[in-house]
Amino acid sequence: MSAIPVFDDVLAAAARIAAHAQVTPVRRSRSLDALAGCELYFKCENLQRAGAFKFRGACNAVWSLDDETAARGVLTHSSGNHGAALALAAKTRGIPAHVVVPEGAVRSKMAAIEAFGATLHVCAPTFAAREATAERLRQETGARLVHPYHDPAVIAGQGTAAMELLKEIGELDIVMTPVGGGGLISGTAIATRGLAPNARVIGAEPSGAPDAWESLRDGERPTEMTANTICDGLRGIIGAMNFDLMRQYGVEVLLADDDEIRRAMRLMWERLKLLVEPSSATVLAAVLRNPDRFAGRRVGLVLSGGNVDLDDLPL
Amino acid sequence: MSAIPVFDDVLAAAARIAAHAQVTPVRRSRSLDALAGCELYFKCENLQRAGAFKFRGACNAVWSLDDETAARGVLTHSSGNHGAALALAAKTRGIPAHVVVPEGAVRSKMAAIEAFGATLHVCAPTFAAREATAERLRQETGARLVHPYHDPAVIAGQGTAAMELLKEIGELDIVMTPVGGGGLISGTAIATRGLAPNARVIGAEPSGAPDAWESLRDGERPTEMTANTICDGLRGIIGAMNFDLMRQYGVEVLLADDDEIRRAMRLMWERLKLLVEPSSATVLAAVLRNPDRFAGRRVGLVLSGGNVDLDDLPL
Numbered sequence: 001m002s003a004i005p006v007f008d009d010v011l012a013a014a015a016r017i018a019a020h021a022q023v024t025p026v027r028r029s030r031s032l033d034a035l036a037g038c039e040l041y042f043k044c045e046n047l048q049r050a051g052a053f054k055f056r057g058a059c060n061a062v063w064s065l066d067d068e069t070a071a072r073g074v075l076t077h078s079s080g081n082h083g084a085a086l087a088l089a090a091k092t093r094g095i096p097a098h099v100v101v102p103e104g105a106v107r108s109k110m111a112a113i114e115a116f117g118a119t120l121h122v123c124a125p126t127f128a129a130r131e132a133t134a135e136r137l138r139q140e141t142g143a144r145l146v147h148p149y150h151d152p153a154v155i156a157g158q159g160t161a162a163m164e165l166l167k168e169i170g171e172l173d174i175v176m177t178p179v180g181g182g183g184l185i186s187g188t189a190i191a192t193r194g195l196a197p198n199a200r201v202i203g204a205e206p207s208g209a210p211d212a213w214e215s216l217r218d219g220e221r222p223t224e225m226t227a228n229t230i231c232d233g234l235r236g237i238i239g240a241m242n243f244d245l246m247r248q249y250g251v252e253v254l255l256a257d258d259d260e261i262r263r264a265m266r267l268m269w270e271r272l273k274l275l276v277e278p279s280s281a282t283v284l285a286a287v288l289r290n291p292d293r294f295a296g297r298r299v300g301l302v303l304s305g306g307n308v309d310l311d312d313l314p315l
Numbered sequence: 316m317s318a319i320p321v322f323d324d325v326l327a328a329a330a331r332i333a334a335h336a337q338v339t340p341v342r343r344s345r346s347l348d349a350l351a352g353c354e355l356y357f358k359c360e361n362l363q364r365a366g367a368f369k370f371r372g373a374c375n376a377v378w379s380l381d382d383e384t385a386a387r388g389v390l391t392h393s394s395g396n397h398g399a400a401l402a403l404a405a406k407t408r409g410i411p412a413h414v415v416v417p418e419g420a421v422r423s424k425m426a427a428i429e430a431f432g433a434t435l436h437v438c439a440p441t442f443a444a445r446e447a448t449a450e451r452l453r454q455e456t457g458a459r460l461v462h463p464y465h466d467p468a469v470i471a472g473q474g475t476a477a478m479e480l481l482k483e484i485g486e487l488d489i490v491m492t493p494v495g496g497g498g499l500i501s502g503t504a505i506a507t508r509g510l511a512p513n514a515r516v517i518g519a520e521p522s523g524a525p526d527a528w529e530s531l532r533d534g535e536r537p538t539e540m541t542a543n544t545i546c547d548g549l550r551g552i553i554g555a556m557n558f559d560l561m562r563q564y565g566v567e568v569l570l571a572d573d574d575e576i577r578r579a580m581r582l583m584w585e586r587l588k589l590l591v592e593p594s595s596a597t598v599l600a601a602v603l604r605n606p607d608r609f610a611g612r613r614v615g616l617v618l619s620g621g622n623v624d625l626d627d628l629p630l
Contacts, residue, residue, distance in 0.1 A: 025340060027362075031430075046588045047342075108585070115346075266625055270423070273361045273621035275588040306588035310581055313628055 004241065007194035009156035010163055010187065013060040017157060020059050020092045024048050024161070026168055029271045036287050038294040041172065042268075043165040046276050046306025050112060052233075053161050053304050054085035054148070057183055060157030061146045062089040070095050075143035077101070077123075077130040080109030081233055081305050082148035087118030098143055100133045102126075106232060106309045149183030150239035159187030165300045166195040173297040176283045178304045179203035179212045179253055180234035182242025188302065189249035201249060204286035206231045207257040212238040216246065216253055230258050233279035233304060254293075256285035264288060268303075275306045319556065322509035324471035325478055325502065328375040332472060335374050335407045337363050339476070341483055344586045351602050353609040356487065357583075358480040361591050361621025365427060367548075368476050368619055369400035369463070372498055375472030376461045377404040385410050390458035392416070392438075392445040395424035396548055396620050397463035402433030413458055415448045417441075421547060421624045464498030465554035474502030480615045481510040488612040491598040493619045494518035494527045494568055495549035497557025503617065504564035516564060519601035521546045522572040527553040531561065531568055545573050548594035548619060569608075571600035579603060583618075590621045 027042045045053035062074060073096030076086050083099040090097035097118035101110060102125035114120055123133040138145055146154065161184070162175055175192045177184045185203040192201050205212050208229030215221045221243050227235035238246075245251075256264070258278075265281035268274060280303040287294050287301070342357045360368035377389060388411030391401050398414040405412035412433035416425060417440035428435055438448040453460055461469065476499070477490055490507050492499045500518040507516050520527050523544035530536045536558050542550035553561075560566075571579070573593075580596035583589055595618040602609050602616070 044588075051588065269590050269623075270625055273359075273366065273590040275584050275590055308584075310585055 003152060004245070005152040005156040005187070005190060007190055009152065010159040010191045010194065013056070013153070013156040014160045014163055016063045017056055017059040017160065021056055022048050023164055026165060027272055027274065032267065032271050036294060037291055038287070038296055039298045040287070041165065041169050041298070041300045042272060043161055043300060043302045044274060045161055046274060046280060046303050050081070050084045050088045050116070051305050051307045052081035052085060053158055053184055053302065054081040055088060056160050057154035057157035057187070058082060058085035058089040058146060059092065061151060061153040062086070062093050062095070064153045065144060069144055072142035072144065073097060075134060075137055075141070075145050076148060077134045078148050080106050081307060084109055084112040084116060086146055087113045087116035091117050096143065098137050098141060100130050100137065102130060106307065107311055108309045109307055112307070148236070149181030150241050152241070154183050155187045155190070155242070155245070157187065158184045159191035161302050162188040162191040162300070163195060165302065166192065169300060171196055171298070172199050172300045174200045174202055174294065175300045176202045176204055176286065177302040178231070178234055178279045178282045179205040179238070180279065181236040182212060182238045182246060184302065184304065185251055186242045186245035189245060189251050193249055201251045203246070203251055203253040204282035205253050205255055206234055206261060206282060207255045209235050210255055212243070212246070213253040213255055215243055231261065231279040231282060233277065234282065254286040254290060256282055256289055260285040260289055275308055276303050277305050277308050280304045280306070318467060319560070320467040320471040320502070320505060322505055324467065325474035325506045325509065328371070328468070328471040329475045329478055331378045332371055332374040332475065336371055338479055339363050341480060342587055342589065347582065347586050351609060352606055353602070353611055354613045355602070356480065356484050356613070356615045357587060358476055358615060358617045359589060360476055361589060361595060361618050365396070365399045365403045365431070366620050366622040367396040367400060368473060368499055368617065369396040370403060371475050372469035372472035372502070373397060373400035373404040373461060374407065376466060376468040377401070377408050377410070379468045380459060384459055387457035387459065388412060390449060390452055390456070390460050391463060392449045393463050395421050396622060399424055399427040399431060401461055402428045402431035406432050411458065413452050413456060415445055415452065417445060421622065422626055423624045424622055427622070464496030464551070465556050467556070469498050470502045470505070470557070470560070472502065473499045474506035476617050477503040477506040477615070478510060480617065481507065484615060486511055486613070487514050487615045489515045489517055489609065490615045491517045491519055491601065492617040493546070493549055493594045493597045494520040494553070495594065496551040497527060497553045497561060499617065499619065500566055501557045501560035504560060504566050508564055516566045518566055518568040519597035520568050520570055521549055521576060521597060522570045524550050525570055527558070527561065528568040528570055530558055546576065546594040546597060548592065549597065569601040569605060571597050571604055575600040575604055590623055591618050592620050592623050595619045595621070
């Protein structure tokens with residue numbers, strides 16, 4: 001594993017996780033193509049194990065550890081999907097997992113973490129509390145911290161989704177993913193450069209958490225942000241390594257506001273019959289907001305996850 | 316086309332609809348297998364065109380007509396999915412479609428019918444009004460009535476879903492479908508006998524609309540029924556031809572009540588990340604209600620559709 005992940009690391013990740021991760025399907029919709037005026041290829045990471053692309057990076061990180069390190073377990077603080085993914089990844093290797101989650105995290109995600117056999121540690125909903133709790137656990141258990149996105153093994157693992165998409169569909173004009181901390185978009189940029197160097201890589205970010213968009217505009221990362229968006233998976237600040245990779249690979253970011261994201265999510269439920277969480281809908285929302293940018297193009301969209309809290313629905 | 320459909324008619328239907336219908340995917344879930352104690356293979360007809368298996372039968376019926384008959388168009392009365400399916404099937408052949416729908420039908424289904432270019436005729440929500448409106452339209456337009464289930468071409472078309480499932484998965488111990496008017500279950504029985512003669516065929520029916528279950532118990536069809544179930548696609552009375560085929564092929568029916576169906580639907584949303592309508596969840600509900608019947612078996616479940624009215628959800 002390089003300090004900064006490169007294409008060979010994505011290839012190695014794909015081999016490492018092959019026995020554990022799903023090769024997720026690519027879905028299409030005639031009516032969404034007509035609505036968007038382009039060809040849309042939806043890579044269904046909501047159908048990935050633990051319900052999100054996060055399992056790819058977590059699984060690569062867990063299986064990259066030497067046996068002695070692995071035996072002490074792994075540890076993370078996560079708003080949800082990465083926590084569940086790391087819990088399941090640890091289970092595939094038979095090692096302990098500790099997950100620090102803020103009070104108020106989505107219930108279905110916390111239940112999933114416990115169902116995968118990890119130990120849940122609930123802390124106050126501040127970044128400082130999460131860091132402090134994680135550090136205490138690290139000292140107590142010797143577990144290895146696996147950061148949700150600022151980690152080369154995680155980034156390389158996330159890149160395997162775009163790799164599968166490009167191998168299945170062939171050349172695409174544009175590959176898009178949601179942008180939160182930047183693990184998925186930076187891994188996607190690396191994979192796409194290796195397999196389809198002429199394709200553009202575009203991230204989609206909620207207007208209510210526009211840190212990556214602002215970082216590219218300003219040339220530097222913010223140190224703090226008050227996120228205000230329904231996309232619970234995209235409220236983190238872009239990571240340093242991730243930001244560097246986005247600039248190195250010429251990634252662009254487009255914004256979409258929550259109303260647009262909600263409408264796109266509804267369209268995806270209705271037309272694709274797929275349960276996707278709001279974060280997943282940022283990509284379609286950004287396409288529909290910028291029709292001229294996408295007209296007639298072949299566009300791959302990595303759907304990040306499907307972990308909707310069904311307690312909020314009248315089922 | 317035989318008067319009573321046989322296996323060769325299912326084979327012919329598969330060839331006839333191949334250019335128009337989707338080969339839908341088969342999905343699995345480790346956690347649902349663990350919960351049910353058996354191997355579940357979900358045939359995703361919610362991903363069929365127009366969102367339900369109904370497109371198979373409608374498409375076979377439309378493309379079975381000679382050119383002169385077809386040119387006068389097709390006509391049906393339907394609570395929703397068959398209407399949309401027939402509208403889309405007519406569109407694939409470039410012929411008119413007339414759809415009689417009762418007041419109060421699911422909004423998203425009516426919108427789909429119109430979006431496919433059919434003419435919608437809303438009538439009072441009684442069976443008599445639907446029949447009378449359809450008959451008047453038939454006389455006015457010369458359109459061919461395509462019944463939702465009491466039609467050999469429709470039955471043969473519906474059988475192609477189980478045919479694909481068995482061809483993809485190989486031998487199954489049990490094949491299940493929801494039971495409404497009986498088009499899907501009788502077509503499935505014919506296809507299964509032809510491809511996997513040792514497999515049992517089991518229908519799942521809501522306890523609040525138990526006409527097929529009661530018909531098999533009593534040896535005769537009821538003439539009327541007051542349906543009380545959330546499964547809007549399963550409120551019709553079992554057709555005469557369909558009932559005969561169910562008896563001829565030894566089909567069994569299991570019941571599930573609405574609470575069990577609702578719970579099964581929620582599990583499918585959560586674990587499969589698939590939007591399915593309540594009717595689709597009857598099959599899993601029946602499995603979970605009768606664990607001893609299914610323990611250790613390989614069970615194929617045809618999911619009927621995914622046309623949920625999203626206006627009812629807080630999206």
